[in-house]
Amino acid sequence: MERFARLLTDLIYTRSRNSKLALLADYLRTAPDPDRGWALAGLTGQLNFPSVKAGIVRDLIKERVDPVLFALSRDFVGDTAETVSLLWPAPPGPVPPSPTVSEAVALLSAATRATAKPVVAGLLDRLDEDGRFALLKLATGALRIGVSARLAKTAFAQAFSVQLDDVEEIWHALRPPYTDLFSWASGAAAKPDITSRPVFRPFMLANPLEDAVLDLADYAAEWKWDGIRIQIVHASGETRLFSRGGEDITASFPDIARVFAHEGVLDGELLVRGAAQGGEAGGAASFNALQQRLGRKVVTANLQAEYPAFVRLYDVLFDRGEDLRRLPWSDRRVRLENLVSQLNPGAFDISALIEAGDFDELADLRAAARETDIEGLMLKRRDSPYEAGRKAGLWYKWKREPLTADCVMMYAQRGSGKRSSFYSDYTFGCWTAPEAEGGVLLPVGKAYSGFSDEELRWLDGFVRKHTVNRFGPVREVEKSLVLEVAFDAVNASTRHKSGIAMRFPRISRIRRDKPASEADEIRTLRGMIASDPGSAASSIEARPGD
């Protein structure tokens, strides 16, 4: 564990991407098997120890350190694993030999809910500070040390001089500790064959269009549907649904998986039947409605009937064992149109192409999209192959303009990770009525992005200088600062006193010029609520956009 712990520490203090790659590559090339495979799994977020919950770690430390002192320390450090690694008392007597990564993984995997606590405590007792930090990061899943899965895989490719695309292609078919991957990369074995396995293939993603004007002779347009992007795969008699990140979500959508048995790999948007997006013709409910189907352990027949899911298809990657990804989009589109007619029409349809004479006409259609609650447009180069990742110039997303409102900062909280010493999470409010008529501010949302580092330092200073009250980690501030908040939509919400919830709020401008009394009223926000029968539900948590 010492080498892995040192790697993590070095990575944290290393700024340049190239130096990080060099550190990772050196470790992956020279650390022993299967330690390096488990480490790679940790770095790519592929380790999961269901019995080891973050709560266990908190319980363990509270048995050893006064809970108030722990809470104050945690608030200062901004990271539970680091706080615990710093506070963990060394056991009396000589330090026993530290565990290897493999041994730690084996012990954590074998842990049950009953044994998880002593197992974790036993491991912590055998490690120094850096080792404890590394262990806790591994054990509780997210490393969050500024190394993405992509960077780790890039380092792997660099370490063994193999192609990153080849690594990505087979990655999802392999399991930790990736012995077969290391064998292939180091030249000791052939590349693992995955063609006949129901595995995830990397998605092709779109870039924001910004200000470009495109020629519709070269680009086809589709609506941007607001559900979750999925890949549906059928191979060797098995069907799998994967989310954007390659997570297997088959269990949440048995109604879809059950009726798909076409050997191949398709790309589409998972939606719920309704009339919110694009009206009756659009045929899709809001994202809010789809949320009712997400993250459920048990998907009852009632739930399936109440929120009937379907897939609106965008693309085809494989058809009956044939890899179509090198074909131009237009050819794949023809294949997809033929294919969709063979699928269950209740569970599958095709994302229609938008007819527009020229780009200006398309711009008008996009501008009108707000009335029909459509998120925006997609533009796809007609000759584009299906390329993993976000290649420039091929696919674009062209979202409608965000909505904005002027709100007043009410509370602030310290961020985590890099921002742990800054007040970077802001709760803001709008007026119930004009202030002069006795209106008060009610919170309407929370944002922790949209500002530059320099603005963050300014906002942090504002919070510190204008604190009127402290509640644990939260500071209430003097209600004097107006923030222009941008958001994609407003939903009705019963969870908030204001009755509304913003979708993807972010700070778009700091309005030092504007007095708080001139911020918007809640009724202005209510007027923006999307016409959506299914939206009385909970507010929307942020999710990765595409």
Added chain:
Amino acid sequence: MLASPKTPRWIKAEREGIHLPTTDWWIDPSRPAANALVTHGHADHARGGHGQVWATGATRDIIALRYGTLTGGRGLDYNEPLDIGDCITATFVPAGHVLGSAQILLERHGERIIVTGDYKRRPDPTCVPFQPTPCDILITEATFALPIFTHPPIEREIARLLAAREANPQRSLLIGAYALGKAQRVIAELRRAGYHETIWLHGAMVAMCELYERCGIELGPLAPVSEASRDVLKGQIIVCPPSSLNSAWARRLPDPINAMASGWMRVRQRAVQRNVELPLIISDHCDWNELTGTILELSPEETWITHGREDALLHWCALHQLRARALDLVGREEDDTG
């Protein structure tokens, strides 16, 4: 909660500093005062503009260097009592924080109050060690008053510094260290560890290092960075104020390894926020065990806590059935002197 004993009427904690109302003297006041007792030369304790400044000789020299010549007051030796009126005596007692730093012992009719200022308990070749002084009320700093703060031995940190230099002969090693105290301590510890090459200084460091040398603290060969060519600085140690790390000034150095000497470096994200590649946990303040240990050792009837994370130390006192209260002094936010 324990009932608070009667606070002596001759001392009051104001937001601007500790005030002795019966004689109108102040300790480390944050705004100009007629009579100021100053514990040490750091900017959050020593401000300009006071009428009479009473401090150790070294502290007065430091203040003079920073704010210009001092007119009123005089320099006092450690343990030399000063009568300040209303039967109150003030005595400067070594605090072990930086050159000239002192605790202030206040006595009146047998009542004893210690104002620690900033202090540490570790040995430091650049200043007189902390002198534990029994008292009824202890007014303690709390800069690193969280149990996560345990400072490692300085020898370990200096060894890491020298190892990083050894491993990167093509790069310069730039240490961000506060210009008063930290910089000279790091230099003195490097000498103690056997490093005798020239240590290069940012211009803002030069005068303070000279002052230390005049006070008899030997720092070995020093030279301003401006006198060296870029090539000469490869594999060399350079000391600069923390604010100069990542500055335009640092760009002329050969591929500097950013190091920073501070107790805050104990927390990874603190180092990351400042783009520090080599965090050195070197502090001129007490760590948690030393703060709590000092309270137990002196066992005052009451502890007043200021200057930092009052809440944690206050809670610790409550857990140990010790009387304590937090003072709310202004202008003592977290800073680089840590």
